[in-house]
Amino acid sequence: MRNKASFIRKAPAFSGASPASVKQLAEIAEIKRVSRRAPLWAVGDRRRGVLLIRSGIVRESFALGTHPVTLGFFGRNEVVGGEVALGYPPGGAAEAYEDCVALQFPARALRAILDEDPGLGLGLAKVEIEKRLELQQRLAMIAHRTAAQRLASCFLQLALRFGVRDSRGTIVNLRLTHREMAGLIGATRETVSFSITDLRQKKLIETEGKRVVLLDPSGLTRMASEE
Numbered sequence: 001m002r003n004k005a006s007f008i009r010k011a012p013a014f015s016g017a018s019p020a021s022v023k024q025l026a027e028i029a030e031i032k033r034v035s036r037r038a039p040l041w042a043v044g045d046r047r048r049g050v051l052l053i054r055s056g057i058v059r060e061s062f063a064l065g066t067h068p069v070t071l072g073f074f075g076r077n078e079v080v081g082g083e084v085a086l087g088y089p090p091g092g093a094a095e096a097y098e099d100c101v102a103l104q105f106p107a108r109a110l111r112a113i114l115d116e117d118p119g120l121g122l123g124l125a126k127v128e129i130e131k132r133l134e135l136q137q138r139l140a141m142i143a144h145r146t147a148a149q150r151l152a153s154c155f156l157q158l159a160l161r162f163g164v165r166d167s168r169g170t171i172v173n174l175r176l177t178h179r180e181m182a183g184l185i186g187a188t189r190e191t192v193s194f195s196i197t198d199l200r201q202k203k204l205i206e207t208e209g210k211r212v213v214l215l216d217p218s219g220l221t222r223m224a225s226e227e
Contacts (some may be wrong), residue, residue, distance in 0.1 A: 004029050005101060011052055013079040013127040016119030024113050029092040029103040037109040041081070043093045049104040051080045056100030057174065061183065062092040070183040072131060073174060075099060075161060082124050097174070133174070142186040145224070148195040150185040153224040155205065158213055168206070168213050175210035 004026040042047035060071040
């Protein structure tokens, strides 16, 4: 990565950083390359750093018994693990969902820069709050919506972050298994399979291998919001 500082400035989490802080961040950052499905850190690992993703996708998850719950997927220009730098306990486990290149900041060194730059701290805190709000919305959906509605809402959210337009509609550019979808919406794999069939029969989506194509985003939005 030729210019760490230039890339850091483009990240929403670091948008409030002063020029001096950006320079410091570039100095402490190390380039980390991780192969697909390789673990980044375990639940509760306090030794971990904070990642700014350059390319690829990272998944955060939490295991409840034998059923992993996906907390979120994160891609280019997004930060993973920022809660540690803000002084909060580490959250879920993380893995490289796809081959990943990222800048890694030692949490303690990043925290020292945050203490000297309120703008940087505010930007990082805003991003972490947005993640928390998104997770709260998903929990509310689990309590008050059917599995098909939750899945429709999930696809719409993923399309905002990982969507690629083509002649049919929007491809969600993630290779998701039905078990992984189940972990996102709080359902069983079998329920997800039935819901996928339902959405396909309604011509709201089609599947392409492990990828989903949104044929009718407006229809999915109406379905997700029905009482």
